[in-house]
Amino acid sequence: MTSVTTRVRVAKDGTLTGRVPAGVPAGEHEAIIRVENGRRLFDVTRLPTIDLGPWPADIGLRREDMYGDDGR
Numbered sequence: 001m002t003s004v005t006t007r008v009r010v011a012k013d014g015t016l017t018g019r020v021p022a023g024v025p026a027g028e029h030e031a032i033i034r035v036e037n038g039r040r041l042f043d044v045t046r047l048p049t050i051d052l053g054p055w056p057a058d059i060g061l062r063r064e065d066m067y068g069d070d071g072r
Helices: 063-067
Strands: 008-010 016-018
Touching: none
Parallel strands: none
Antiparallel strands: 008 016
């Protein structure tokens, strides 16, 4: 038995569409569908992270440092 986790879309007419990962053979399969309560459209914890290291010690983040003397 292979366990596949994917997102599917159910249309108003009850049609189910989705994609399976590579390696799942074409053909008819028996599947178990679990519908979770609540809508999670976006999971922040799944975003990639990029570590750019520490900020420079002499970085100036004041408005005057970024825009000059006229404040624009």
